[in-house]
Amino acid sequence: MFRQVLAPIAAIALVTAPVTAHAAPGLGSAGSQEETGQHSGDSGLGEGTNLTDPASTAAPQESDAPAQAPTDASDGSVPVAAAQTAEVSIDAAADAVTVLGVTWDSSGTVPTTVEYRVLDEDGSAGAWVEIEALAGEGPDPGTAEAGGARTGTEPVIVAESADIEVRIDRGDADVQTTTTSVTAADEDLAAQADSGAGAAAPTPSAPTTAASRANAANAPLSYTTRAQWGADESLKKCEPDTTSANRAMVVHHTAGATSYTKAQVPGILRGILSYHTQSLGWCDVGYNMLVDRYGTVYEGRAGGPTKAIVGAHASGFNTGTFGVSVMGTYSAAAPAAAVDALGRVGSWQADLWNYDPTANVTLTSGGGTSKHTEGKKVSLPRVFGHRDTSATECPGAGLYGQLSQVRSKAKAGRTGTGFPVPGEIGKFYEKNTSKTGKPIIAQRCGMTDDGCFQRFEKGSVHWSKASGAHFTKANSGVQNAWKRYSYERGRLGYPTGEEFALKDAAGAVAQHFQGGTVVWSSATAGRPLVGAVGRKWKALGWERSQLRLPRTDEKCTLTRGGCYQQFQGGSIHWTAKTGAHETRGAIQRAWGTQKWENGRLGYPTTDEFKSGSTIRQNFEGGYITWSSTDGATIRYS
Known part of the structure; x- marks a missing residue:
């Protein structure tokens, strides 16, 4: 009699180490919006910028196992219709593993029950076992990824040879299989896990990066990369979306047998990649990370461990959540190694996105689940089970009951230093x-x-x-003034120094930027000084000059393209023809009586200077003199 190991796979978990968040536009996002206390976007400094992976960002520690070339897979598809039975012969044996699933077109008649049974060597059949249809898994509604997706069942892991019959109660469907061999590299990975080896040495930046050390045992979080488990990157159908931050972690299980070997796990992952992309039409593996029953963590959906990659693991709640699935059925308690691994992942995520893994968060449903309609606000633990958002048993009663342990382990493993x-x-x-x-x-x-x-x-x-x-x-006066000038995108550019006190103006401060200087006092607020006007003020002696501090921003709305800025003790006017010059006191008031630059005098062409017994200032159309006996006198050219 052929022995069989069958495992409907609901989710697969992966664990990575700390990374930074990045926002790169991709597929449209939906749902999973933070409503309680977490930063939810730029809306301030640097707003509107893309999030990228700085080269020096510390990432989770990759296993030191070598990458392996994608393994050739044998794919099959057998049609099945209502009142018919499809038979699939699977030659898995000890050196191969198969992933089986059933898919259908959701626009037609949809099966409500999908079942399989195993045939013995003599042809006798076992009992029919229902394969759970995807319940609340898949891309968020309305996204580009959802537009190309099909629906179907959870994948089923077949770890040994078997003849299997599949039937549906209505409609038409296809039985999909992917068989991959257990490679020498797979065996090496298993041996490495047995020896406890595999984590690469910490990078130089790791000591200052909290997330790179986060786990319940205060040991570095390591994971097996896609290249190491043999992912065929050509199977990806699109690039997943990236959002600004993760708000919570969603725990899944694969709703199947737990008797797979360590060496078979990479083949299972390769089968899931094929089923999710080629059969269901998703961009990539639906889960962000996968964890096996031995506590090994695997990279799932591609995109980089430091980014908030949107998965396809909890429809309506994918955006802003990190999906981790433990392979196996956990109606009873999960192994301690798997729970510890979940705790390490939870520590890393909490450190990376700066939240308390034992607290709650309010998320908004994006639809795609019968449990929570689109737009409904749902209060959930930061580490929650798939059943909390969808009508499913996932992650199993046993593992669901252990989530409080996962939360505690995640909190205990935090270093408390926040984001990298x-x-x-x-x-x-x-x-x-x-x-x-x-x-x-x-x-x-x-x-x-x-x-x-x-x-x-x-x-x-x-x-x-x-x-x-x-x-x-x-929210300082300097920062608010910089904001008015559009931060680094505006005329001021980036700061080039730190804020400093102005010695001759009590309580006043200034800060230099690439395009000028911002000066603040309680009497004047924050005022940028830029261009020729700013240079003129500095040449006159800063706050020590008779102009003292600026009390307005520069305005360039004057006739003939002129600019001016008002100060506590006067003004500076500028045009390309005349340059920048100060006006103040009685001469300025006299200039004002003939309508400033709009009058016959036009703009100033010099600063004030001594001329005999008077003070004089020249203008385009004449000059003004002042003396203590005669006051200010206008003389036109």
């Missing part, structure tokens, strides 16, 4: 932690001039190659 702070901003942070406070969002790059920024408790640090890394205080 890589690169040049990280170097600045190490020297200025008391000034900045802790990071509160992931570092974001791809901004103007390939710059980066990261927000901290007390402000933000911006960096570009030309300007270096510098801090602006949160």
Whole structure:
């Protein structure tokens, strides 16, 4: 009699180490929106920029196993219709593994029951066993990925040879199979896991990156990459979407047998990749990470462990959640190794996205599940089970009952340092932690001039190659003035130094930027000084000059393209023809009586200067003199 190991796969879990978040547009996002206390986008410094992976960002530790070439797979498809039985012969044996699933077109008559049974060597049949249809799994509704998706059942793992019959109660469907061999590389991975080896040495940046060390046992989180488990990247159908941040972790199980060997796991993953992409039409593996019963973590959906990649594991709640699936059925308790692995992943995610894994979060359903209609706000634990958002038993009663342990392990494994702070901003942070406070969002790059920024408790640090890394205080007068000028995208550009006090103006501060300087005092607010007007003020002596501090922004709305800025002690006017010149006191008031630059005098062409016993200032159309006896006198050319 052929022995069989059958496992309907609902989800597969993968574990990675810390990474930074990035927002790159891709497939449209839906659902899973944070509503309670987490930063949900830029809407401030650096807004509208893409999120990218800085080269120095510390990532989870990859296994040191070599990559393997994609393994040739044997794919099959057998049609089945209502009142008929499809027979599939599977030659899995000890050196191969097969993934089987049933798919159909959702626009036609949809099966309500799909069953399989195993035939013995003598042809006698076992009992019919129902294969669970996909319940709340798949892409979020309305996304490009959903537009190309089919529906069907959970995949079934067949780890040994078997003849299998499949039947449906209505409609038409296809029985899909993918068989891959257990390779020498698969055997090496299994041996490596047995020996406890495999985690690469920490990178130089790892000691300052909390997420790279996060797990319940305070050991580095390591994972097996797609290249190491032999993913065929040509099977991917599209690039998944990336969102700004992950808000929670969703735990799944594969709803099948747990008797697979370590060496068979890579083949199972290759089969799931094929089923999800070629049979169901998804972009890639639906789960972000996969965990086997031995506690090994595997990379699932591609895109980079440091990004908030949108999966296809919890329809309506994919965006902003991280899907981790444990392979096997867990109506009873899951092995301690698997629970510990989930705790390590939870620690890493909580550190990376700066949340308490034992707290709750409010997410908004994007639809795609009968349990929560589109737009419904749902309060959920930060680490929750798939059954919390969909009508499914996943992740099984046993594992679901262990999620409180996962949350506790995740919290215990946190280092408490929050988001990773890589690169040049990280170097600045190490020297200025008391000034900045802790990071509160992931570092974001791809901004103007390939710059980066990261927000901290007390402000933000911006960096570009030309300007270096510098801090602006949160909601300060300087930062708010910079905001009015569109941050680094505007005329001021990036900060080039730190905020400093103006010695001769009590309580006033200033900060230099690439395009000028921002000056703030309680009496004048934050005022940028840019271009020729700014240079003129500095040449006159800054706050020590008779103009003292700026009290307005520069305005360039005057006749003939002129600009001006008002100060506590006067004004500076500029045109391309006349240059920048100050006016103040009695001479300025006299100039005003003849309608400023719009009058016959036009713009000033000099500053004030001594002429005999008078003070004089020249203009385009004449000059004004002043003396203590005669006051101000206008003389036209």
